[in-house]
Amino acid sequence: MATVEPGIARHYEISGLEERIIAALADTGVDVAHLRAGDLEAVDEFHIGGVAATRDLIGQLGLKPGARLLDIGSGIGGPARFVANNAGVDVTGIDLTQSYVDIATSLSRRTGMAGKTHFVQGSALDMPFAKAGFDAAMILHVGMNLPDKAKLMSEAARVLKPGGVFALYDVMRLKDGALTYPLPWASNETISFVATPDDYRSAAAAAGFSVAAERPRGAFAVEFFAAMRARLAAAQAEGRKPSPGLGLVMGEDARTKMANLIAALEGGILAPVELLLRLG
Numbered sequence: 001m002a003t004v005e006p007g008i009a010r011h012y013e014i015s016g017l018e019e020r021i022i023a024a025l026a027d028t029g030v031d032v033a034h035l036r037a038g039d040l041e042a043v044d045e046f047h048i049g050g051v052a053a054t055r056d057l058i059g060q061l062g063l064k065p066g067a068r069l070l071d072i073g074s075g076i077g078g079p080a081r082f083v084a085n086n087a088g089v090d091v092t093g094i095d096l097t098q099s100y101v102d103i104a105t106s107l108s109r110r111t112g113m114a115g116k117t118h119f120v121q122g123s124a125l126d127m128p129f130a131k132a133g134f135d136a137a138m139i140l141h142v143g144m145n146l147p148d149k150a151k152l153m154s155e156a157a158r159v160l161k162p163g164g165v166f167a168l169y170d171v172m173r174l175k176d177g178a179l180t181y182p183l184p185w186a187s188n189e190t191i192s193f194v195a196t197p198d199d200y201r202s203a204a205a206a207a208g209f210s211v212a213a214e215r216p217r218g219a220f221a222v223e224f225f226a227a228m229r230a231r232l233a234a235a236q237a238e239g240r241k242p243s244p245g246l247g248l249v250m251g252e253d254a255r256t257k258m259a260n261l262i263a264a265l266e267g268g269i270l271a272p273v274e275l276l277l278r279l280g
Contacts, residue, residue, distance in 0.1 A: 005096060005123060008145050008191045012097045014251050017076075018106055021248055037081040037111045044078030044107065046184075046249050047141035047169065048221045048272045054079045055086075057138065057169050060213060060276055063087040067135040070094070070159060072124045072152075073142030076249070077104030077117060083138075084116040092134070093119040094127055096145075125151045129159045136165045141272070143170040144185045147193040149200060153207035157279055166209060166277040171261075172197050174218070177269035180260045184250055197273050209277035218271030225262050 014020075021043050026032045030039050041051045049056075058079075063069065065088035071080045074093025084091045095101050104119040122128050124139070125148055137156050146152050156166045171185075173194045186192035201211060247254035264270040 004147065004191055009097045011185075011187055011191060013099055014249070017099065017249070018103045021103075021107075024248060032110075035107075035110045037085050037113060040078060040081070040107060040111070043248050044076050044081070046075045046078065048171070049217070049224050051078070051082060052224075053169060053217070053220075053272070054082050054140065057140070057167050057274060058083050058087065060274075061087075061136050061138075061165055061167055063089050063136060065089065068092070068133065070129070070134040070137040072127075072137060072139040072156070073145075074100070074104060074119055076100050077107055077119060079138065079140055080104070080117045080119070081108060081111065081113050084113060089116075091117045092129075093117065094122045094124065094129075095119065096121070096123060125155060127155050127159060131158055132161045134159050134164065135161055136167070138167040138169075140169045141171060141185065143168065143200070144192060144194050149195055149203040150206060153203040153209060157207040157209065160279050162280045164279045165212070166204075166279070168200065168275040168277070169217075169272060170200070170275075171270050172200065172273045173269065174216070174271050175269055177264070177267060179264055179269070182253055182257050183260050183264075184257045194270065197275070200273075200275055204275070204277050209279055211275065212278045213274070213276040215274040216271050217274060218265060218268065221265050221272050222262075225258070225265070 022032050025039060045051045045054055047053060067089045069083060069089045069091045071091055071093040074080050074095045077093060080091040080093045083089060098121045101119045101121045108114050108117045124146055137160055173196050181188045250257050
């Protein structure tokens with residue numbers, strides 16, 4: 001993993017990203033001097049379905065106020081802030097990309113959530129946390145960059161308390177077919193490690209997890225992107241500047257990445273899948 005991690009981190013690096021986000025929000029009338037976590041939802045939920053997908057996943061965890069949740073691959077902190085806000089839990093995020101950790105920390109401070117969310121830099125396959133320190137864990141669109149699913153599962157099992165829940169929402173391969181790059185998580189095949197649901201299940205079982213629930217979300221994904229395209233078309237037709245979106249986080253080739261992903265989703269090659277795993 002160490003040989004590919006630098007390339008993965010570089011893939012997500014965007015110079016001046018936080019400043020771009022704040023400027024884009026200000027341009028649409030957001031009071032950035034009094035920023036709220038909800039103001040960021042269009043840009044800090046970097047996965048298919050955005051905050052709606054986060055809400056759907058988290059709603060299955062049964063989190064209680066005061067619980068400790070680990071967000072593996074926390075990006076710029078959107079899901080962590082959402083869960084901390086809506087479930088009253090303390091969230092620790094870990095991400096490979098240092099600039100994402102810095103931005104997540106800064107945005108939590110700007111939104112008054114520095115006391116409920118904490119972010120550290122590190123690898124999902126070698127996490128700097130003690131054994132059995134978390135009540136639950138989640139991962140949203142991160143496994144596609146992790147070549148060793150068995151190690152992911154064993155690390156999650158190590159840091160979770162017995163009976164803990166691990167919620168996954170990853171893009172997975174449902175059938176054979178060539179992928180066209182770039183994609184949102186990879187500029188080329190050297191840093192893309194899309195796996196099948198069976199690969200995830202097998203790795204989970206070996207680490208001591210049982211599958212509590214599973215849900216393919218391919219139709220949801222296609223509908224999400226169709227709605228996004230409709231909003232963009234309406235904005236163009238009316239001469240309006242479109243609202244800030246995930247393109248800010250994906251960089252200059254965002255449209256190409258999205259087009260390639262949509263083609264794979266519509267072709268049934270890829271689909272986001274939810275997996276709810278329980279330890280023990």
